[in-house]
Amino acid sequence: MTTRPLPFFSNGLRLDADLHLPDDDDGAGAPYPVVIACSGYQGQKVIHPQRFARALNPLGYAVLAFDYRGFGLSEGERARLVPQEWAEDIRAGIDRLSAVGDVDLARLALAGWGLGGGVVVAEAAEDPRVRAVACLNGIGDGTRSTRAMHDEASWSRLLRRIEADRARRTTTGRSEITDPWDIVRLDLDGRTDGYVEEQLYRAPGFGTGVTLESAEYLLRFAPERMVARLAPRPLLIVHGAQNELHKLVEARSMFDNAGEPKRLELLENSGHTEWMFDDNPTFKRVVGLLEEFLEMALATTPSAV
Secondary structure: OEEEEOOEEEOOEEEOEEEEEOOOOOOOOOOEEEEEEEOOOOOOOOOHHHHHHHHHHHHOOEEEEEOOOOOOOOOOOOOOOOHHHHHHHHHHHHHHHOOOOOEEEEEEEEEEEOHHHHHHHHHHHOOOOOOEEEEEOOOOOHHHHHHOOOOHHHHHHHHHHHHHHHHHHHHHOOOOEEOHHHHOOOOOOHHHHHHHHHOHHHOOOOOOOEEHHHHHHHHHOOHHHOHHHHOOOOEEEEEEOOOOOOOHHHHHHHHHHOOOOEEEEEEOOOOOOOOOOOOOHHHHHHHHHHHHHHHHHOOOOOOOO
């Protein structure tokens, strides 16, 4: 895998990004089909996007991995985590790739993990340059998915804090910053909680605070209302059958709202993220599904959208 820094600007903010290219000494495979691998909540390019780059590069795909605005090494307001703005970051990444001769923008796909699975759907719904979308353990509706993470007491408390923050930020100009796990509650999903603690906190800056205004934007975010606009471009949805963080209803609702062609694959005996290791059989199965999907989706002649 050959990695090349490829920073780009989104709404005037410099985002840190890397373009991962297949090892191809004579360049015979260029221009390569390209996948933008998009992280989820609190995610960074050094976590799952790079994992997908390591898996897809040997299959002949270039992979763009980047830090969303405000996270990792990218510019932007710290603690602001707004999926609607993340979609703009992905679009800016596509714009940047249009000037890279090593990739074939006519063979561009998006792959999003977790919250990023919903974000790639939202971006592609408005961007006909995207040829195919893979939504991996994603969400279809921010309110539904977030509510399912909470018990009655913590949900009511979160809603009260969001309501109080509206007055705070319109008076002071600043939203209250809270623990990210006050919003996305992990402790009711032991397997995901353990994986996050043992693996994801290794990334510098992971687990930083998030504004309550961000929580409000998350509750408004409903990519399943936009997913029908992808058709006739293909959609792959992959979801852990025992996912206790983003419940199975998220995948099924996204699938039900999507047009054809679409495919839903459930990962039996698998939760949200505990299997995300390069050599794990479940992860390897997901890579196999992606390989099959991308080969089909990017080989066909683009249709009018």
